[in-house]
Amino acid sequence: MNPRRLVLIAAPYAWLLALFMVPFLIVLKISLSDTAVAIPPYAPTFDLSAGWAGIREFFGGLDFENFIWLTEDDLYWKSYLSSMKIAAVATFLTLLAGYPVAYAMSRAKPEWRPTLMMLIILPFWSSALIRVYAWIGILQSEGYLNQLLLWSGVIDTPLSILNTQVAVYIGIVYTYLPFMILPIYASLEKMDESLLEAAEDLGCTRITAFWRVTFPLSKPGIIAGCFLVFIPSLGEFVIPSILGGSQTLMIGKVLWEEFFSNRDWPVASAVAVVLLLILVIPIVLFQRNEERNA
Amino acid sequence: MKKAMLPLAAVLLGGTAAMATEGTVHVYNWSDYIDESLLAKFEEETGLELVYDVFDSNELLETKLLAGGSGYDVVVPTGTFLERQIQAGVFRELDFGQLPNSENLWDVVKERTEKYDPGNAYSVNYMWGTTGLGVNMAKVQEVLGEDAPIDSLDLVFKPEKMEKLASCGVHFLDAPTEIIPAALRYLGEDPDSHDPDVIGKTEDLLMSVRPYVTKFHSSEYINALANGEICVAFGWSGDILQARDRAAEADNGVEITYNAPKEGALMWFDQMAIPADAPNPEGALAFLNFIMDPQNMAAASNYVYYANGNKASQEFLNEDVIGDPAIYPSEETLENLYTVTAYEPKVQRVVTRLWTKVKSGT
Numbered sequence: 001m002n003p004r005r006l007v008l009i010a011a012p013y014a015w016l017l018a019l020f021m022v023p024f025l026i027v028l029k030i031s032l033s034d035t036a037v038a039i040p041p042y043a044p045t046f047d048l049s050a051g052w053a054g055i056r057e058f059f060g061g062l063d064f065e066n067f068i069w070l071t072e073d074d075l076y077w078k079s080y081l082s083s084m085k086i087a088a089v090a091t092f093l094t095l096l097a098g099y100p101v102a103y104a105m106s107r108a109k110p111e112w113r114p115t116l117m118m119l120i121i122l123p124f125w126s127s128a129l130i131r132v133y134a135w136i137g138i139l140q141s142e143g144y145l146n147q148l149l150l151w152s153g154v155i156d157t158p159l160s161i162l163n164t165q166v167a168v169y170i171g172i173v174y175t176y177l178p179f180m181i182l183p184i185y186a187s188l189e190k191m192d193e194s195l196l197e198a199a200e201d202l203g204c205t206r207i208t209a210f211w212r213v214t215f216p217l218s219k220p221g222i223i224a225g226c227f228l229v230f231i232p233s234l235g236e237f238v239i240p241s242i243l244g245g246s247q248t249l250m251i252g253k254v255l256w257e258e259f260f261s262n263r264d265w266p267v268a269s270a271v272a273v274v275l276l277l278i279l280v281i282p283i284v285l286f287q288r289n290e291e292r293n294a
Numbered sequence: 295m296k297k298a299m300l301p302l303a304a305v306l307l308g309g310t311a312a313m314a315t316e317g318t319v320h321v322y323n324w325s326d327y328i329d330e331s332l333l334a335k336f337e338e339e340t341g342l343e344l345v346y347d348v349f350d351s352n353e354l355l356e357t358k359l360l361a362g363g364s365g366y367d368v369v370v371p372t373g374t375f376l377e378r379q380i381q382a383g384v385f386r387e388l389d390f391g392q393l394p395n396s397e398n399l400w401d402v403v404k405e406r407t408e409k410y411d412p413g414n415a416y417s418v419n420y421m422w423g424t425t426g427l428g429v430n431m432a433k434v435q436e437v438l439g440e441d442a443p444i445d446s447l448d449l450v451f452k453p454e455k456m457e458k459l460a461s462c463g464v465h466f467l468d469a470p471t472e473i474i475p476a477a478l479r480y481l482g483e484d485p486d487s488h489d490p491d492v493i494g495k496t497e498d499l500l501m502s503v504r505p506y507v508t509k510f511h512s513s514e515y516i517n518a519l520a521n522g523e524i525c526v527a528f529g530w531s532g533d534i535l536q537a538r539d540r541a542a543e544a545d546n547g548v549e550i551t552y553n554a555p556k557e558g559a560l561m562w563f564d565q566m567a568i569p570a571d572a573p574n575p576e577g578a579l580a581f582l583n584f585i586m587d588p589q590n591m592a593a594a595s596n597y598v599y600y601a602n603g604n605k606a607s608q609e610f611l612n613e614d615v616i617g618d619p620a621i622y623p624s625e626e627t628l629e630n631l632y633t634v635t636a637y638e639p640k641v642q643r644v645v646t647r648l649w650t651k652v653k654s655g656t
Contacts, residue, residue, distance in 0.1 A: 035639055037382045041360045075647070078656050141523065163509050246510045246653040254650070260353040261470075261646040263360060263639070 024276070031269035032062035042265045066270040075254065076271065080278060082249040086165070087234040090172035094229045095222065097173055098180030102221070103214075105181070106188035117185075120178050132171055132242050139167055139243070163245035171239035176232065180225035187221030188214070220289070227286040235275055251275055318343045319577035322358075322366040324564065325350050325513050326536060327421070329597035336584050342577050350513040351469070359384045359569060366569060367578035370420055373410035373563040374471060378636040385416045386570045392579045393418070395586035403603035406633060407563050417565035418582060419603025421532070421595065424561055424623070424631060425472045426554040428515070428534030432547075433462045433525035445553040447480045450528050453502045460506035463524030465515040470649035472560060473500070473528065475634045479558050486634040490644045500652045510653050516540070522548045530562075531620060532600035539599070552620045554627065561631035563603070 036043045070076045105116045123131060138144050139162040146158040161167050191214065199209040233239075237252030244250075251271065258268035325348040337344050347366075349355050352375045358364040359371075359379055371379060379385065390396055396418060403419050411417045429444045437458045443449050450456060456464065466473060475485035477496035487493060508524060515527040519537035521544070527534060531552055538550035566585065568578040584590060592610030595602045601621050608616055615621055623631065637645055650656070 037378060037639065039360050039362045039382055039384060041382070073647070075650060075656055142521070246504075246507065247655055249654045249656055257646060257650060260351070260357045261649070262643050263353075263356065264643065 027269045027272055029062075030265050031066055031267075031273050032064065033266050035264045035266050040265065041263050066266045067274070069267060070270055070274060076251075076274075079249050079251045079254045080274070083234050083236075083251040084278075086168060086172075086240075086248075086250060087230050087236075090169050090176075090233050091226050091230040093169060094173045094176055094180045095226060098177055098225065099184055099218075099222070101177075102181045102184035102188055102218075105185050106191070113189075120181055124178065128175060129238060132175065132239055135167070135171055135174070135243055136162060139170070162243065165244070165248055167243035167245075168240050168248055171243045172229075172233045172236065175239065176229040179228040183224040183228065184218055184221035187218045191217050223289050224286070227282060227289075231279060231282060231286075234279060317341065317577070318345060319368065319574055319581050320345045320347070320366045321368045321581060322347050322349060322355065322364070323368075323370045323420075324348060326516060326533065327370075327564075327594075327598055327600075329593045332585075332590055332593055335590070336581065339584065340577075340580050342580060344581070352471075363571060364569060365573060367572040367574045368566055368568060368581050370564050370566050373407060373565055374634060374636045376417055376565050376567060377410040379567075380411060380416055384569060385567045386572065386575060387415050388418070388568065388582070389579060392576075393583050393586065395583045395588075398586055398588055398591075398604050398606035400603050400605035403563065406561070407565060407603070409633060409635065410563070411565065417567040418586065420564045420566045420585065421598070421600035421602045422561065422563045423531040423600045423621075424554045424559040425467070425476065425528070425530055426534075426552060426559050428519055428527040428529055428537060428550055428552050430462070430519060430522065430525040431549050431551055433522070434459070437462055437525070444551065445556050447476060447555045447557050449526065451477065451480050451499055451503060453506070456503045456506035459526055460508070462526075463508045463518070464506060464526045464528075465518060465524050466507050466510050466528045467515075467530070468510040468512045468653075470645050471634065471637075472562075474645060474648070475560050475632070476528075476555070479632065485558070485560065485632050488635075488637060488641050490641060493641070493644060493648065497648055497651070500648075501655075504652050504655065519550055520544065520546075520548060522546065532598050535599035535618075535620065554620065554623070554631070556630075558630050558632055561633050 030042055033042045035041060101120075105113060105120075108116055136143070140146075141158040141160055141162070143162070145161070146155075149155045150158065161170075195213050195217075196209050199213050200206070204212065235252050235255075236250065237256060240248045240250045240253060241256075255268055255271050255275070258264050258271055262268075319342050321344065323346065327348070328346075330346075333344050333346050336342070352372050355369060355371055356375055356379060358366075359369065360382060376385075399418060403422060404414055407417070407419055408414060427444060427447075427449055429442075429449075431444070434442045434444060434449075438455060443455070448455060449459075450464070450466070474493060474496055477499050478487055478492065479485040481495055481499060483492050483495060512529075513533075515524065515529050516533050516537045517540070518524045519527050519534065520540035522541075527537070531554070534550060534552040538552070541548035541550055566582055568575055568582075572578050585594070586604060588604060588606035589610050591602050591604040591607040595607065596610075596612045596615055599615060599618075599621055601615075619627060
């Protein structure tokens, strides 16, 4: 093989190896060890100087009890399921909110599109954490939303939205909306408008034309957008901990508790490994979908 | 011209970088826990640069310490956590030869902190306080009537009271090591019990009131109480007194009172210690000595409404601090206060699991 090609191919693999594989193996190793009152708070550690005996001892010390522990307490699978439900519902809501925006952008005059695109990307220029915090001011019982609704006479008593599941959905939809809009917009923009004219010439109403022509053609964008929203929201920690209430059960929070409250790095690592395995399935599906469309 | 300036810039940059590593002290303390003018005063007096970061949970601090290389020179864990961290070898022993102000420390507090730090070898007390009930009087009396039990755990552990209070908002500390001992005390058990079966007895009690808790959080309640968003907080004494002050400053008609529950209250101690891998242990000692200066310590207490472990500082305390029994309890109240010790890892797991169940219902 030509050395330049080799370098080109090696670069992404080196990236994956250094920034994905190695950290993953470290986490996997911790998940197989035991907790201890020490720095760092787990044992055994790998001691190269002990030679072969050390390596054997190292493998002897590893065991799967932390993974077995995860199956014994219903907290863990309930959190995984609850996270998946929240991520799925939030993804669907993001799609509902994002599609019309992407559609409108793709139908806007070409000279307007860069500006609209800019407006979608603009919020990224400020920290996501600050933007999520800002929602506290909007959603709290004396917040702007309640003031507006009370003032307009829609409600008599303030709605309690903050610290509920609804606030978590609002937070996720708001944060990840651009990830939905951009791929859908990309696929809609490519669409040839003469197809719609042809559909209308052949007797389709505008609505039927949308469902039979536009929507199927935007499917790759929808799928890409859904994955881009679903995958990060599954492990989301910041949004549920800032906007959610105590009843919001998400695996990100369970992970935090194992790590910080129990100081049980091995079990925390086991939770993370299982989360990754759960995520691998949608990631592989996403990859396949991308390849098919390539 | 440009070329000539480059080496100069390099010298300047290199110079400041070297100074920064030598002369910087990194302090990691609780949020809302110091008079910030003291920070500038420290820099002025010692010529050291001070980086002051804050946290609101012992768990967060502990994880950073156990991971190692936190980069902090002074940290302020609570006694129970400190006890376990000493066992893990997190701290370096204090060189009292460099802490002349340590003679100002108060025996009454030193005797009690010995439980966590035998011989007081690794830490000095910063402040201490109790865990109790912060109440917005007007709102609580509105929903519970004139005879609302504002000085009793009945207020937060009786479901029928909590059900009514839910309408005006209740915050609990998100700290199982504070709430579970209180629940044990309320049930007539030893608050410092490490027996999983005894700890398990609090489950029914806590589950019966959890639906009415607006939020479990360890720092938001200061503002929430002060602006009238909630009417009861089960929190730390000084934080609630700070809420009282913020409300008074805002002049928003909110009146807050703090009571240590008459059933007995948890007494805790926040201890200043130096991590074994502190980048600047000399600077850390300078900071500790600075804080133990009677006037500085008094300024901090006057500002945050927590009692401190510094006997000599007492003459500089404001009357509304030293004279307030909610801050400096009388002899007989002192007898009604209890302390707790660190849980072993296995018991800790039971406690965390119970707490997760209480918070999430699962």
